[in-house]
Each structure stands twice: as C-alpha cells, then as structure tokens.
Amino acid sequence: MAEHDVDFFVIGGGSGGVRAARIAANHGARVALAESYRLGGTCVIRGCVPKKLYVYASRFADDFADAAGFGWEVGAARFSWPKLVAGKEAEVSRLSDIYRANLVKAGVTIHANRATVLGPNRIGLDTGAEVSARHILVATGSHPVFHPDIPGIDLAISSNEIFDLPAFPKRLLAIGSGYIALEFASAFVRLGSAVTVVYRGDAVLRGFDHDMQAGLSEALGHAGIDLRPRTSPTRIERVDGGLRVHLDDGTTVEVDQVLAATGRVPLTAGLGLEAAGVQLDASGAIRVDRFSTTSVPSIHAVGDVTDRINLTPVAIREGHLLADTLFGGRDRATDHANVASAVFTTPEVGTVGLTEADARERFDVVDVYKAAFRPMKATLSGRAEKTVMKILVDGITDRVLGVHILGHEAGEVIQAVAIAVHMGATKAQFDATMAVHPTAAEELVTMRTRTARHTRGVAEAA
The missing domain is CATH 3.50.50.60 (FAD/NAD(P)-binding domain)
Incomplete structure (x- = not known):
C-alpha cells in the first residue's frame, strides 16, 4: 500500500498552483488540489485578465477621438457598463473552465473545499476529511489590504x-x-x-x-x-x-x-502553517529557498504567498520548476533576475532590469541613453502624447542593465527586449541590430547619444 493518499497536494487553484499540479501529474505523480472558489486565482478572476479587458474597453475612447485627424467622421459614442461586465464575466468563466478541464485531463483530483495544513504531510478539508500527502504546496496568493486605517x-x-x-x-x-x-x-x-x-x-x-x-x-x-x-x-x-x-x-x-x-498581503492566515513548523516573515509571507521549499522539507510555496516577485508568469514558472524538481528528476530553481513587467495604464510602462537609481548604487560607471519623442500617430491625431525610452548601460563592460519604456504597447515591446537583457546583451549589440522603420521601438537600436554618465554617484555631462 502507498505510504500517503497522494504524492502532491496543492492548496490554491491560481496560476501557480494549477501549473504545479498539472506538471506533477504529467510526471506521474498522484495529485490533488483544493480550491474553495473558482479556478484561476487572482489573475484570471479578479486581476490581470479582467483588468486588461477593461483597459481595452477604455482605449476606444481615445480611438474615437483620434479618428477625426485621420479623416474619419465618427458619430456620438455610448458606453454600456453592464455589457462590459457581462462580457468580462463570460471570458473569466471560459478561462476558469479551461483550467478545470486541463487539471481533469491530467488526472488531478479537485476538491472544491477550503484546505488547511495539519502537519508536514497532512491536509484537512472543511468537510472534516483529512488527506495525507508526500509533498504539500501552498499557492494561496495574496489579498488586498486597506491603508490607512481611518474612520469609514x-x-x-x-x-x-x-x-x-x-x-x-x-x-x-x-x-x-x-x-x-x-x-x-x-x-x-x-x-x-x-x-x-x-x-x-x-x-x-x-x-x-x-x-x-x-x-x-x-x-x-x-x-x-x-x-x-x-x-x-x-x-x-x-x-x-x-x-x-x-x-x-x-x-x-x-x-x-x-x-x-x-497594497496586498500574502494569504496565509488560518492555514495552520506556523503550527506545522513553516516559517513566515513579518508580513505573513512564507519563507522559501531558491527551490520554493519552506523550512519544512515536505511543504513548499510558490507565487504571491512567498512575496518574492508578485507576477503571474513568475508564479507559473515557480510552480512548473517545483514540479520538475519534486517529480521530474531535475533540480530546477527559478531565476528571478531581469524579470520584465508592464503597467497597463494608457500609455503603458514596460520595464526590465535595473532602474537608474539602482544601477548607480550597484555599478561604478553607468551610462544613460534616453529618448523622448512624439509618436507618429499623434502628429495627425493632435493628442498631447509622448513616448519615453531609456537604456541603462554598464559603462565598463557595455552590458545593458535596464530598459524602460513609456508609450503605446510598451508591454509588448518590453517582452522582446527582455530576451536580450536576460542574455546579457551589450549596447553595441543593440546598436548593431537593424531597425524596423517606421516604429517607435526602432529608437531602442538607434539611440547613439549618451545623455549622462554617472561615476559612483557623480553625474558627468554626456
């Protein structure tokens, strides 16, 4: 008979937990997952996916206004909040169902219950049932907190x-x-x-x-x-x-x-972690090593609940590599360096690597290249819009330390740039790359004028 009911029990049905469960099952592990709400977690249900849909909806206002400069006559526009909410809900439900279908296809047992940790190898469900597991993964994410604590x-x-x-x-x-x-x-x-x-x-x-x-x-x-x-x-x-x-x-x-x-804080309260011997930090985040293992060797954690880098792709990568490590025969730690991110305001912000302030603290010489210009579309739309691009370079080795973009589709652009930064590309290699014209992104490979050089905190003229 098996020593435990399952090999892997995942608490939390968000992106990190679902990916870990599915990969572990694909490696042949017996896997169970508990989620008391819909599958998909913050990103799918109440985070990046519905937010991006609302961002798309909002940008039509600018498109309607800009159209006149390009010869279009657009009538009065009318926005329906209920229709947007309904469309969002349909897409969220579709994605949540896909998460469930993929887990079922992989052979994962799904418990629609709240789960707590009873010990290094034991989980309790709110039905009163208990399950033993060789490994436990906590992937419960985070939740919003209200500051300041004021009347009302x-x-x-x-x-x-x-x-x-x-x-x-x-x-x-x-x-x-x-x-x-x-x-x-x-x-x-x-x-x-x-x-x-x-x-x-x-x-x-x-x-x-x-x-x-x-x-x-x-x-x-x-x-x-x-x-x-x-x-x-x-x-x-x-x-x-x-x-x-x-x-x-x-x-x-x-x-x-x-x-x-x-702000948001890790969702660890009431999970029984401290009683099981799992160490938490002052904010309630679970302390883990580079392989996402806690102070208890059989208990692991990925995603926002660890408060490392709170981004959905990071949680997915952490969950995937943990499953590979535990059940795939390969020790795989997540590399948290040079993780790109985007802010989906209008205009967007895309960023990867060090900020100028961080670069100046860590490197002896930092070269700054910056361009600010009016995007081509704004010349006819008349919109007061500006694109800003910035490249930070190690002045000694020529390696690109950070790239920052403010402008249209900055999130899309920074994803591609992140590959080069992660590979350790130099400014000379950026410069040697042929531009695509006319695009805003071509500025990243045509910036030749250094706008500043910082030598251990002392700014010098370019």
Whole structure:
C-alpha cells in the first residue's frame, strides 16, 4: 500500500498552483488540489485578465477621438457598463473552465473545499476529511489590504469588487499610486468617470525608474486625472448621492466610489502553517529557498504567498520548476533576475532590469541613453502624447542593465527586449541590430547619444 493518499497536494487553484499540479501529474505523480472558489486565482478572476479587458474597453475612447485627424467622421459614442461586465464575466468563466478541464485531463483530483495544513504531510478539508500527502504546496496568493486605517474605510472597495459594481461610478477616488490604482484610474477616466488619485509620496509608481514616473504622471494629467501627491484620506463618510472623502490638506472630495489600492498581503492566515513548523516573515509571507521549499522539507510555496516577485508568469514558472524538481528528476530553481513587467495604464510602462537609481548604487560607471519623442500617430491625431525610452548601460563592460519604456504597447515591446537583457546583451549589440522603420521601438537600436554618465554617484555631462 502507498505510504500517503497522494504524492502532491496543492492548496490554491491560481496560476501557480494549477501549473504545479498539472506538471506533477504529467510526471506521474498522484495529485490533488483544493480550491474553495473558482479556478484561476487572482489573475484570471479578479486581476490581470479582467483588468486588461477593461483597459481595452477604455482605449476606444481615445480611438474615437483620434479618428477625426485621420479623416474619419465618427458619430456620438455610448458606453454600456453592464455589457462590459457581462462580457468580462463570460471570458473569466471560459478561462476558469479551461483550467478545470486541463487539471481533469491530467488526472488531478479537485476538491472544491477550503484546505488547511495539519502537519508536514497532512491536509484537512472543511468537510472534516483529512488527506495525507508526500509533498504539500501552498499557492494561496495574496489579498488586498486597506491603508490607512481611518474612520469609514469600510465604505471603500478593493480591486476585487471594482470589476462587478452594479452601477458605473461617475466619480471615483483611488487611494494609492501603485500599478493597481493607476491602471484602474487610467481605464475609468476614459470610460467616463471623473477620477481623483491621492497618494502619500511625491511620485507615482514607487520603485520604478524616475523618468517613467515623471512621464506617466504627465500623461495621466493630460487624460484628466486629478493627481494629488503628498495627500492622504483622514475620513470617509456616506452622504446623499455618494461618499465624502476628507483629506489631510483640509479639502474634501465627493465621489460615488472609493478604491483602496494600497497594497496586498500574502494569504496565509488560518492555514495552520506556523503550527506545522513553516516559517513566515513579518508580513505573513512564507519563507522559501531558491527551490520554493519552506523550512519544512515536505511543504513548499510558490507565487504571491512567498512575496518574492508578485507576477503571474513568475508564479507559473515557480510552480512548473517545483514540479520538475519534486517529480521530474531535475533540480530546477527559478531565476528571478531581469524579470520584465508592464503597467497597463494608457500609455503603458514596460520595464526590465535595473532602474537608474539602482544601477548607480550597484555599478561604478553607468551610462544613460534616453529618448523622448512624439509618436507618429499623434502628429495627425493632435493628442498631447509622448513616448519615453531609456537604456541603462554598464559603462565598463557595455552590458545593458535596464530598459524602460513609456508609450503605446510598451508591454509588448518590453517582452522582446527582455530576451536580450536576460542574455546579457551589450549596447553595441543593440546598436548593431537593424531597425524596423517606421516604429517607435526602432529608437531602442538607434539611440547613439549618451545623455549622462554617472561615476559612483557623480553625474558627468554626456
């Protein structure tokens, strides 16, 4: 008889957990997965997929306005929030069903239950049943948190609820300046909402390159978003017709909805991890080694629950390589260096590698190449739009350290650029690559003028 009921028990049906379960099953392991909600996790159900659909919807507003400059006469446009929500829901359901079908096809047993860890090799289901497993994977993701803790904060909504509001908010206030707050602000202002964004810092997108921060702030302002830096809410109250938000500068803003987009924390509470001996950090994230194994050798964790790099493709890669390591006979650790990412505002931000500030801290000599220009489409549309591209180079070895793009389809462009950066390409190799003309991306291989050189924190003229 088998020592355990299954070889691999996965807690969480998001992208990382589903990929790990499917790959493990393909390696011949007996696999079970528990998910108390729909399969697909944050990305498919209430994150990147529905958000990108709403971003697409919002950009038609710009397209309709720009068409006149190209000779088109477009009549009055009308937007239907219920139709967008219904279309989103249909696509989310389709994807969730695909996740389920792929698991079933691979032979994974699915438990539509909440699961907790009872010990190094034991899982409890909320039905009262228990399952023993040779290995356990925790892939429960993260959830939104509301900051600051002020009177009336319970009247705010998170990114979980904003997709399915019964009525479109004509006035929206977003708290926070990270990618979640700004993506929704950028989308909703184009869908017809009057949007205000309040944030404690001086710049949006904390941790991003300063030229991307400045360029995006300017673009959001052109879109009609009321950006209020160095400002925090002190109280939210319900009033006739909506909500009144009191700010620490003495002003108030009346809106229909308040979106609190001030961060996410790992979803580990109540899972029984600490009692099982699994070490957590101060935020509740599970501590793992480079192979995604916790302090308990039979318990593993991938994705946002580890708070390493909280991106869906990272969770998928971590889950895949963990399954290969445990059941495929190959020790495979995830490489978290030079992971590209995108912010799906309008315009988009695409980034890979080091920011200028980080590069200057880590390297003796940093060469900066930067271009800012009006994209070709804007010449006829008349839109106040600017594309910014930046390449950071090790001034000694010529290796490209980081690439940052603000502009149309920056997410698509940065995916291709990330391959070169990950391979250790040099600026000379970028320069030797033939341009595709006319494109905005050709600027990445035609930038020849160094705009700055930094030698251990001292800026020199180019």
